Amino acid sequence: MPDGMTKRDGGRRPSVYDVARHADVSIATVSRVLRGSAPVATSTRQRVLAAVDELRWRPSRLARAFVAQSHGAIGIVFPDLGGPYYAQVIAGFERECVERGAAALILATHGRDNAAQLVMDLADRVDGIAVMGRTVGDEFVADLSRRDLPAVVLARPPVGTIPAVRASNLAMAETLARHVLDHGRRGVVFVGDPDLSPDVSERWRGVRRALRRAGVDTTTALKSCGGFDVEHGYKAGLELFGAGNDPEAVMCANDEVATGVVSAAEVSGLRIPDDVAVTGWDDTTTASRQRPSLTTVQQPMRELGARAAAMLFALIDGADVKSAVLRTSLVIRESCGCRPQPGGVGQLRAANRTQHQGRP
Amino acid sequence: MPDGMTKRDGGRRPSVYDVARHADVSIATVSRVLRGSAPVATSTRQRVLAAVDELRWRPSRLARAFVAQSHGAIGIVFPDLGGPYYAQVIAGFERECVERGAAALILATHGRDNAAQLVMDLADRVDGIAVMGRTVGDEFVADLSRRDLPAVVLARPPVGTIPAVRASNLAMAETLARHVLDHGRRGVVFVGDPDLSPDVSERWRGVRRALRRAGVDTTTALKSCGGFDVEHGYKAGLELFGAGNDPEAVMCANDEVATGVVSAAEVSGLRIPDDVAVTGWDDTTTASRQRPSLTTVQQPMRELGARAAAMLFALIDGADVKSAVLRTSLVIRESCGCRPQPGGVGQLRAANRTQHQGRP
DNA sequence: TTGTATGCGTTATCAC
């Protein structure tokens, strides 16, 4: 700034220039003191710090970000925000951001028709973006990456060169289905919408494979329910139990749907697991507390979010990033027909957990 | 360079200068075309748009924000993220942001020791900030506002001149407690931590007032549980029911704590509501689905988030903003001792709802 | 150790 050019006073917040003038140094020195980017004489430093303190100056993040050409933030896109699953994923994502000193921007498209526009807006304000499941189309995700914006996908397979982080589904679903079949149940129905998410799609495929290998007909083994919450599960359950062809086991897309199905069963006068077995997925906190306690599959939800963030930061740093498949584990409780554990409701013994890792 | 900011290199992204050169115009004209801030000849406009298209240029939000001295974002600070309450508040906050074309930044302090630092960081990257409950101290909140950063507080009374948005607690809690007393229950215990949140503090005060007016001793009427989730409620419930002085009614800080208390009661061999009545707060989706269905208080959680955001935008626009107390309503179901409603589990008749508005 | 000068990408204010 040229000499004699005095900035107008007023409500304007102080800038480096104000601090520099106040401490009788150059703006470069002020910057050096604040960033510690170069040695500064102790006496000078103290003058600067005093000025900073007196003017209550904080460097403008807007300007810093502009100079650094970096937002210091990453974003994550969900279809929705309800339910414990998203909350956990967000928590993991956010924790990683905090550790890195970055901000987390969260966007839920909620099935809005302008979802693509919203995601684009978000892309303009972050250094990297994570997209969950089928929130937006593949071609759109690929487009983000083509704009040189670091991107990862979550809870779904990789898209082209865009890395993915997800939990193992297919093999574990097959394992769980086999366990249900081992209880002697043949009339197995999977409640969920394979089209709504890649996760559910893989779980259904795993279940179907187990049924086929056991020689069970699968033509009526899929019941879609239109959503992932308790309400949808309840409604699907009522339809299922009212249809006459009473299923012997209902395997659900997630724990919340399972909770709804359990309610529907009880309203329909069915006992669990005697009349009908029920299983969930996710091992949310309520799963162990329900009665009967819910047999389900534990997946590391926080870890999913944390890994997505970590992968983004690695990409931003120019590192090479590979897709990851996180481990899931079987959590056998009572709702599948197993006996209550001696430890009490919701208690588990290690022997009841089966881990599985690999490509879903 | 500040935390979280690392320079991304690679092929430089195009700027106005590139587009201007490509279209053989000045950068001013490019800006005019894009912003529509001044008339441009049709032929010129088309040349510019063609160049924009070809270079796949998007104006840098970083630069725009810098020039406009505006982040185009507001932030919200929570103590935590788990549970349906926060999810709903976030959803409302986020919806309002989307409608306004702004971004929502979400921070959960999780009881970290550097919470104040984190909130300060957030304050540096938003145009306004909403703080929930006692996430940070009053003096800190006041300090934010003193820095000319628009601020509102959520789920608590106003702090100085900082407006608040909250739901009615005290009178409704008293009403609910009276209802429980009307069932003939005298040994009433409130489970929750008044110190953890202003909301809970007011609910406890309302309950206590009702008890005192009914001539009930309140010296053992408070049972703290250390948190707002099912686990804490369960643990508190076990202690409560194992202590010998069996309560006749347990009024909980929220629905999740109530759910835990219900589990604890059942494990302790107590029937609800015959042996012990239980009430919650929030009317989350599971409240109507539980058996027995949970008597609780409905509060507009999404609305709380939405109003907080709307108030921030109003403050940013320089408008005058007044605190607001949102209406809550009593939701009588079975867990308090009332009979099941004919409509089925979770169904409500209008007659079962009592609304209340006013200063809590 | 400190100061000067330049660039970051946009919008806005002048001239023409």
Added chain:
DNA sequence: GTGATAACGCATACAA
């Protein structure tokens, strides 16, 4: 209608 140019607040290469 259009173009040259000055901010915006900071970081930094280069001088001194």
